[in-house]
Amino acid sequence: MPAALQKRRRRGSISQRPDGRWQVQLTRRDGRRLTEYIAAGTPDGERRAEEVLARLIHEELDSQTEPSRLTLTQWLDEYLARANQGKSGSTVRDRAHLRQGIDRAPLGRMRLGQITPRDVQRWLDGLDGAHRTRSKRLQLLKAALSEAVALGYLRANPAAPVKIPRQAHTKKVRRAWTAEQARRYLEATARRRTAPFWELLLLTGMRVGEGLALQVTDYDPHRRTLNIERTISTAEGRSTRDRVGVPKTPSSIRKVPLTDAAQAAVERWLVTRQQMQDEAGDTWQDGGWLFCNTVGGIWSYDNARRDYLLSLKLADVPQIRTHDLRVTFISLALQRGAKPEVVAKIVGHSSPSITLNIYREVYQDEMDDTRALLADLI
Helix, strand or coil: CCHHHEEECCCCEEEECCCCCEEEEEECCCCCEEEEEECCCCCCHHHHHHHHHHHHHHHHHHHCCCHHHCEHHHHHHHHHHHHCCCCCHHHHHHHHHHHHHHHCCHHHHCEHHHCCHHHHHHHHHCCCCCHHHHHHHHHHHHHHHHHHHHCCCCCCCCCCCCCCCCCCCCCCCCCCCCHHHHHHHHHHCCCCCCHHHHHHHHHHCCCHHHHHCCEHHHEECCCCEEEECCEEEECCCCCCEEEEECCCCHHHCEEEECCHHHHHHHHHHHHHHHHHHHHHHHHCCCCCECCECCCCCECCHHHHHHHHHHHHCCCCCCCCCCHHHHHHHHHHHHHCCCCHHHHHHHHCCCCHHHHHHHHCCCCHHHHHHHHHHCCCCC
16 A cells, blocks of 8 residues: 555554545554445545544543543553463563562552653652663553553653663673583583483574474474474463473574584484383373473473583583573684674574674683784784
């Protein structure tokens, strides 16, 4: 539809279709979209469409709770019921935790129309907790009140002008093994049954949840790839990661190329998996999981993490998190000269800047080499 024939209002939209009809649309508070048409050739068709839109908005506002009677806590109930649709269990839980800082404060009992920027600032100043948590609570409040404005509950967002003072930047501490430390870990843990899984993570940069959600059919030995299209995440209302779902971002859905060593790790595991199936006999639960437990079921995230912690005790290496195996892969790949955009594609980052700025670990030998390189710069 030509942009010139479409006009977006503060609420709703009016556009002229190719057949000459004027289309009026308004998205209701409950997410349903209302659509009406003005016949082609109608005199002053656009003005008539404006009148229809005004009527729809008026009818929608009449059906809503009187803003003066709606408290902030009541509005958060309504806002989050929509905003949480389709979100992961961890996101829903995080938002429930964040809103507690609003509900328990006097601000939560105030009616929407009574809240002023000064009230929001007082609430923010009185919040305890880390700077990051306070910032996320303010962000949640701004988003909720912004929707209240869009739906006609408020004329302006009272939280919009409120800002949280910036905190002095401190880089998040991440640790990555050097190539020598990674080799030492693999050698020390080579005899463990689950060693191929951790080796594969080190050699591909896969997230732990992505590795656990792999199916046997995701492995293509001819193209030497693994197909990543699932992950293990936390289901709503639960504290453990045991839900199989789609990866966190569209870029996380990808095909991971396997080096010779990575493919060898998969092949070794397939032999182990067949041995486990033979031993399990009739108790085998063939769910198709590649890295399964001893009876063919999905290997739980918590059990995998415990297994990793046990493996660390066998190797003389720094104690890093499972996620830092991913950091190790990215850092070593970039140190070897791999292109950032290619590494980002392999690990499922939406942008090479994430790969470089957040995950890249600069090793001491790189600093030493650069120092020698710059010795006679001038």
